[in-house]
Amino acid sequence: MGPGQPEYVGMTRVQLLDAGRAPITAQQYYAEGDPGPIVAALASVPELLGPTLGFVAAALGRGSTSVRLKEFAILRTSALQGCQFCIHAHTSVSLDIGLSPEEIRALRGEVPLEDGFPSESERALIGWIDALAGATGPIPDDVWVEARRHWPEHVLVELTVTVGATMFLNRFATGFELPTADHVMARLDAAGLA
């Protein structure tokens, strides 16, 4: 593996195109170096990069809802879907934005939710996320009513889009066995969150 090459833990089911093999229509995503395994896998169908990354960025990135709530949706959904790649990546992001290790462990389902989230309103929101990402079929009215009691409708609409986009990423990363970067694993190890 040469200098500047990404170092990933594990193997992947699909080709991760490096800068030399990146399609001419995907090169903008490589302009600042290794774009990560999601882009490197998607680059095999370069016409999907723009629309997919545009949607994902809008759904997961900064929006009208706080980044704290967005990370609730992303990390909790990834844990419910059992996506190791996204759990690792968003544990790291959660640390970046200031979530505590207790909150992270609670979102990852490793400790009871109440241990990390004493706030009733945040638990109501996580209840809505659980109903979306942790089950199939209709969602009981009481879950919605409880979430709406604490949160405006537009927040729930935005976070529902975040949950949906995260579920797409979860299945993409899990299906293709996308590898976690070494530096992410090292960071989680150091924080006791690997």
Place this chain on the structure above:
Amino acid sequence: MTMVASRPAAVTVPSAASGPIAEAVASGELPGRVWIYSNYHCNLACSYCLTESSPRSERRQLTAEQMLAVAEQARSLGFTALGVTGGEPLLLPWLPETVLAMAHQLPVVLLTNGTLFAGDRIKRAAMLADPNIALQISLDSHLPDLNDMARGPDNFANVVSAVPRLVASGVRVRIATTTAGPLDSPLLDPLRDLVRSLGVCDEDHVIRPIVRRGRADERELGVLAAARDIPSELTIAADGAFWGSFGPTVRSGRLDTDLLLTRTILPLSVPANALLATMRGLPEGADASLGIR
């Protein structure tokens, strides 16, 4: 395939296409020709083959319906010409009828290694005697041994036997010479004479360099070329749409993806628009004068 068995009633008339592709073609910003890789397998296995083609290659072929759809949509988008290449296209039994139908949309140049015209096969090729069709046949040297070293045993004999018979049956033939040397070398003069003697005029004799991609890259043959050095002709293959006919090359059994535009090939507007957008966003190449064509 009933859709290609009979000759369509329509005749080629200048396209009345409008839109960004038609405008870019009309202004010369975008090349007018669309290339189609009909298949990847070949009866030969040339040393500089861009696609590592051989009799054992995976076929990865387009259907006749896809090729016709490309031709129809190319015309309505405003492209002005078509090219069919491979692999060896004439290994596909339905290819002549399909090319004939495509030629009712736009003029077609059909690339072939010229080795499949022995005996009665020449009669089938005669159906390609159409003002909108040219056959482009490879011949690399006037010296049989030298030609055959790169292109395989008996290639020279097959080609010099086929070309006059094709010309006699009314087929327009172009000769393509791929060379590792200078394009204007006097060493090519005897080959030019030979080509003339086969009934092919100078303007139908194309001399181009080996491009260092595919098998040529493995053997370190030919010129290195960046995207800007390769004519940005839209190229359609079973694997997707590419920047230039040198795009869908194969190395060590793996498709090169660096010149991939889109995996979507139809509707043709998807890769055509991607090509135009990429052209407009790409920096100038270091050398656009390598004579690659």
